[in-house]
Amino acid sequence: MCWIWTASGDWGVVAVAQDFRRVADQVAAEIAAGRLRPGDRLPTQRAFARSRRIANSTAIRVYGELVRRGLAVGEVGRGTFVRAAPPSPGHALAEEPAATGEPAATGSPTARPTVNLELNYPVAEGQSQLMAQSLAGLLRPDVLEAATRPAAADGTPEAREAAASLLARGGWRPDAGQLLFAGNGRQAIAGAIASFVRPGGRLGVEALTYPLVKAVAERLGVSLVAIAADGDGLCPEALYAAHRSAPLSAVYVQPTLHNPTSVTMSEERRAELAEACAHLDIGAVEDTTWAFLAAEAPAPLAAHAPARTVLVDSLSKRLAPGLTTGFLVAPTDRTGLLADAVRSGAWTAARFNLEAATRWITDGTVATVTAAKRADTAARHRLVQRHLGGFRIRTDPRAYYCWWELPAPWRTDTFVAAAAARGIAITPGQAFAVPPHTAADAVRIGLASPPREVLSYALETLAELAAQGPPGGP
Incomplete structure (x- = not known):
């Protein structure tokens, strides 16, 4: 240089x-x-x-x-x-075909649109206008002055009450005094894990888990232990077995609309898992980031094990990833310890974000956008059924993703590469697998980001690709 x-x-x-x-x-x-x-x-x-x-x-x-x-x-x-399909000079970037809702011409690889079915950020029509209306009052000089002051991990009384009402479900409502805040859901997860597991400790997770948790655990020096799951979610018997081999400090679970399989635990399984955590004397980190899509889901694990569960959530999927706030519901006797973990990681939420989130929750913006996204998932699943109905798909019509077990002789790596050559980015199943567990030849399809017309085009293309088989045969 x-x-x-x-x-x-x-x-x-x-x-x-x-x-x-x-x-x-x-x-x-x-x-x-x-x-x-x-x-x-x-x-x-x-x-x-x-x-x-x-x-x-x-x-x-x-x-x-x-x-x-x-x-x-x-x-x-x-x-x-x-x-997949890098844009040629002057050619539209990936976001531009999605913005118009029209797939580009498919005459050559560089003319195909790049459809990103990896990132999964739902945006409801008109939500930005609703959010802007809520922020109008926040821009008054006197209000803005208060909103630009520092915020503690427990936010403000108004933010705690708003968050408690937002997170209530299945007859359960957290006490406002249990609420803490992080900058986003990822930081909330990191703070919750750090509060339970010391460096070098062991955290149980579903054998297929959110990839970010793998990255967070590595940063924190925490070892992940794959726990088997079935059609009803994480198996308590497998949790007992893992703990017998070497003690666990906590378990991380997604009981509602598990990402990537879309499984939702029954009320009975949640109670069994809570009993197992109590018997083993371990904590639980319950991730409910996607649970807002399941209006009729059972009460959270935190309702069954309130003394040992930290529930984490955020506004990233409800609203938008760039304007978000992370929520943590702490057991009463762990609030101080969890607040220390959030502060030590510099994960506390900005005061302006708290004020914006409080307004979006209390004036009905979040509820309106949530209803729109629930209707949107149903429409997108009709496309999944139309194009992928003949394949082995594991999903829930309320979820924004599906788990596709590929037909033989396809292998995950070759199918992901072949999809990329067609201009479609998908997530290999191994990204979710926790060693020594390995994912079957499967991929996760994110349904949220592209407009429906583009999603339909992408699913149809993937179905045709799967039916053709890999180049050159097995």
């Missing part, structure tokens, strides 16, 4: 920019030449930095530049992949 230093440092900045863009150009050339193919996983940023003899910070900027150019896509916990 060539540095030309001035008093202002301007030339140094230019040198850095030229360096990371030069490396990004090299990777782009490898993609164009076919040495890197659609669907190929790129090295970790650290490994990439070593192989190119550049700084880690430069590698981060290179990957960011590849994403900005539309040449790569990535998701926390999975990695970065060569994007």
Whole structure:
């Protein structure tokens, strides 16, 4: 790297920019030449930095530049992949076909739209206008002054009451004094795990679990232990067996609309799991981020095991990922410990976000958007049934995702790569698997992000691909 230093440092900045863009150009050339193919996983940023003899910070900027150019896509916990059908100069990026609701022409690979069925962020029609109306009063100078002050982990009395009403379900309502807040749901999960499990400790999770939990556990120095599940969710007997092999500190579960299988635990299974946690004297982290879609779901695990369950939720799926707040319902005698964990991780929510969330909850914005998204899931599942009804699909018509066990002789890696070549990004099942458990040849299909017309196109394309079989046979 060539540095030309001035008093202002301007030339140094230019040198850095030229360096990371030069490396990004090299990777782009490898993609164009076919040495890197659609669907190929790129090295970790650290490994990439070593192989190119550049700084880690430069590698981060290179990957960011590849994403900005539309040449790569990535998701926390999975990695970065060569994007399906990179856009040619002047050609619309992936988001643009989705915005129009019309698939692009399919005459050539570069003309196909890139449909991202990995990221899964539902947005209801008109929700931005509703949210903007709620924020109008927040922009008054006197109100804004209060909203820009620091916030503690327990937020404000108004925020606690609003969150308690939002999270109430199945005859259960948390006490407002149990509410704590994080910047988002991911931070809420990290804070909850950190409050239960010390570095080096063991956390039980469903054998297929949310990929972010795998990343959080690695950062916290926590070992994940795969617990078997059946058609009713995590099996208490398997939890006992895992604890006998080496003590667990806690278990992380998604009892309602489990991601990726969409399983919802029965009332009886929740009670059995609560009893197991009490018998083993371990805590539970209950993730209800997607539970808002299931209006008639049973009461949460926290209702059965209030003294040892931390319930986590957020506004990211209810509203939007960029304007979110994370919620934690803490057992009464663990509120202080959990608040310390949230503060120590710098995961507390911003006061402005708390004030916005409180307004969106109390004025009915969240309820209106939630109702729209529940109707939207039903419409999207009609598309799933139309195009994928003949395959082995595990899902729930209330969920924004489905688990597809691929027909033989397809293997997950070859199917993901073949889908990428058709311009469709899907998540390999192994991204959810916790070692030593391995996922069968399966993929998760996210249904939320593209407009329905584009989703229909993508599902039809995937069905045709699955029926054709892999290139060259088994």
